[in-house]
Amino acid sequence: MASLAAAAGRGAARGGRGLARAAAMVADRIADTAPRVPVRDLAALRRQFPGLGPEQLADKLVTGAVRSSAAVGAGVGAAAMLPTPPAMPAELAAEIVGVASVEYKLIAELHEVYGVPVPGGPTRRAHAYLTAWSERRGVDLTSAALTADAGSLLGAPLRRQLRQQVLKRAVRNVPTLIPFLVGAVAGAAANRRETAGLARRVRADLRRRQVAWDRLPPGTGPEDGPGSRGPDAG
Numbered sequence: 001m002a003s004l005a006a007a008a009g010r011g012a013a014r015g016g017r018g019l020a021r022a023a024a025m026v027a028d029r030i031a032d033t034a035p036r037v038p039v040r041d042l043a044a045l046r047r048q049f050p051g052l053g054p055e056q057l058a059d060k061l062v063t064g065a066v067r068s069s070a071a072v073g074a075g076v077g078a079a080a081m082l083p084t085p086p087a088m089p090a091e092l093a094a095e096i097v098g099v100a101s102v103e104y105k106l107i108a109e110l111h112e113v114y115g116v117p118v119p120g121g122p123t124r125r126a127h128a129y130l131t132a133w134s135e136r137r138g139v140d141l142t143s144a145a146l147t148a149d150a151g152s153l154l155g156a157p158l159r160r161q162l163r164q165q166v167l168k169r170a171v172r173n174v175p176t177l178i179p180f181l182v183g184a185v186a187g188a189a190a191n192r193r194e195t196a197g198l199a200r201r202v203r204a205d206l207r208r209r210q211v212a213w214d215r216l217p218p219g220t221g222p223e224d225g226p227g228s229r230g231p232d233a234g
Helices: 002-036 042-048 054-079 090-113 122-135 156-172 180-207
Strands: none
Touching (some): 002 090, 002 122, 090 156
C-alpha cells in the first residue's frame, strides 16, 4: 500500500510538472502574440459604430468578444478527444491562447472607449494590457511599469503572472475536452461566462477614472483616422 501511494504521488508530481511546463509555453505564446493583436483606437471605433455613447459602444465590444470566446470554446470542445494527462492537451492550449487574444483586444479597446488608453508603443501597451488580463482589472496608468525600460516589459515577471492565469484557466476549461456536443456546449458556456465576467470587472474599474470624450485631445473623433493600435502603431 505504501509503495502504491508513493507511486501515485510520483505520478501526480510528474503530471504537475508537465502542466506547469505546458502553462509556461502557453504564457510565452500569449506574451509573444499580444503586441501583434490589432487594436482599434477610439476614432476607429466611433467610425465603425456611429452615434453610440461610451456605454453603448462598450456593450457592443463586450457582446462581440463574448460571442468570439464562445465560438472558440465550442470549436475546441467539439474537436477534442479524451484528455491525455499529464501534459496540457493541444486543444486546451489552443483554446486558452485564442480566448486570451480575444480578451486582450477587448481590454485594450475598452480602455480606448473609456478615454484612458495606455500611452507608448506596442510593447509598452502589450505589457499593460497583459497585466490587466492576468489580474482581471483595468490598467493603473500611474504604475511604474509604464515608465520602465520597454525591453524588459515582456520579460520573466510578466510571464510568471501569465503562467498563473493560464493554470487557473486550464483547470476551469477542462470540461471543454469532453468529446462531441457536450464538450462544445461546455466550452462555449465556460468561455462566455469568463469573458463576460472579465468585462464587468474591467468596466467597473475604468468607470472610476473615465475621461469624457469631449475632454480628450484632438484625433479621437469619428472624423479622424486612420485608427489602429496594431503592431506598427506608435
